[in-house]
Amino acid sequence: MEDAVMNAEHEPGAPAPILVAIDGPAGSGKSSVSRTAAEALGFGILDTGAAYRALAWTAQRIGLDLDDAAAMEVLLDNWVYRITLRGTQQVTVAVPGGVGAAVPELAEGVDVTAAIREHSVSGQVSRVSKHPAVRERLNEMFRRTVAESGLPGVVIEGRDITTVVAPDAPVRILLTASPEVRAQRRAGELPGLTPEQVLADLTARDAKDALVVDFINPAPGVTLVDTSDLNFEQSVQAVVDIVRAAQGAAEESKK
Ligand SMILES: Nc1ncnc2c1ncn2[C@@H]1O[C@H](COP(=O)(O)OP(=O)(O)O)[C@@H](O)[C@H]1O
Numbered sequence: 001m002e003d004a005v006m007n008a009e010h011e012p013g014a015p016a017p018i019l020v021a022i023d024g025p026a027g028s029g030k031s032s033v034s035r036t037a038a039e040a041l042g043f044g045i046l047d048t049g050a051a052y053r054a055l056a057w058t059a060q061r062i063g064l065d066l067d068d069a070a071a072m073e074v075l076l077d078n079w080v081y082r083i084t085l086r087g088t089q090q091v092t093v094a095v096p097g098g099v100g101a102a103v104p105e106l107a108e109g110v111d112v113t114a115a116i117r118e119h120s121v122s123g124q125v126s127r128v129s130k131h132p133a134v135r136e137r138l139n140e141m142f143r144r145t146v147a148e149s150g151l152p153g154v155v156i157e158g159r160d161i162t163t164v165v166a167p168d169a170p171v172r173i174l175l176t177a178s179p180e181v182r183a184q185r186r187a188g189e190l191p192g193l194t195p196e197q198v199l200a201d202l203t204a205r206d207a208k209d210a211l212v213v214d215f216i217n218p219a220p221g222v223t224l225v226d227t228s229d230l231n232f233e234q235s236v237q238a239v240v241d242i243v244r245a246a247q248g249a250a251e252e253s254k255k
């Protein structure tokens with residue numbers, strides 16, 4: 001598996017970026033709040049869910065069994081994943097050889113930025129993210145992508161970032177909101193589905209994901225931010241304030 005950061009500013013010997021780790025359930029605001037907070041901080045953003053979505057999309061496109069861990073590992077051997085770390089996260093995948101040979105468009109690379117957000121992918125992605133071996137390989141890719149980004153800081157968001165991917169990050173946040181509020185927000189993005197349908201889908205996905213990783217209870221040292229009663233700007237401000245406070249404390253401790 002290869003990964004590349006299309007608009008990274010990596011310079012050999014550049015200092016390691018400051019990491020802001022954010023976890024939370026579906027619809028809690030991880031992607032949107034993290035992206036806007038990252039822009040305010042001058043940091044990059046890595047949406048780890050996009051990789052699980054892109055892997056599920058690729059496996060579906062080839063016709064592989066998403067429940068088959070060994071098949072997912074074979075796919076990963078030839079899977080080339082690219083994501084931009086600034087602005088809207090642009091995602092492309094390619095499978096230049098091996099199991100991808102049956103699908104010629106995958107040899108070139110396909111922009112899946114929009115496709116991976118579709119309902120057909122959201123409903124299936126837990127089937128690939130449940131495999132421990134898949135998680136290990138993607139986690140290694142996330143750590144490398146961030147370390148090699150050359151950016152001053154990166155907000156990295158997902159389900160197990162505060163606990164597994166970056167447990168030593170100087171800022172670790174669990175972003176939550178009540179299931180009803182999360183479904184209401186998501187329903188606004190999915191015309192054609194009622195808030196009740198969105199709530200049912202979201203609750204089902206959270207239940208499957210929760211079998212693999214705990215993203216409801218903050219681990220020790222992780223700051224809980226409940227956005228149920230915060231608007232979007234207030235949620236972004238809450239994250240930015242936590243990062244700035246941590247940066248201030250780090251500066252003080254150097255004196
Ligand atoms: N605090 C908030 N108040 C209002 N809307 C929000 C808030 N946080 C997120 N949203 C909106 O809710 C939707 C889901 O957010 P998203 O970032 O996609 O969640 P996640 O990445 O956790 O699944 C988006 O349309 C986003 O703009």
Ligand SMILES: Nc1ccn([C@@H]2O[C@H](COP(=O)(O)OP(=O)(O)O)[C@@H](O)[C@H]2O)c(=O)n1
Pocket residue numbers: 024025026027028030031048049050052053125126129157158159160161205209
């Ligand atoms: N660090 C992560 C990120 C996502 N995922 C998986 O990827 C799926 C999609 O993640 P996402 O962050 O795009 O989902 P939303 O919360 O945005 O709906 C989740 O439902 C999990 O199955 C994971 O297992 N671990």
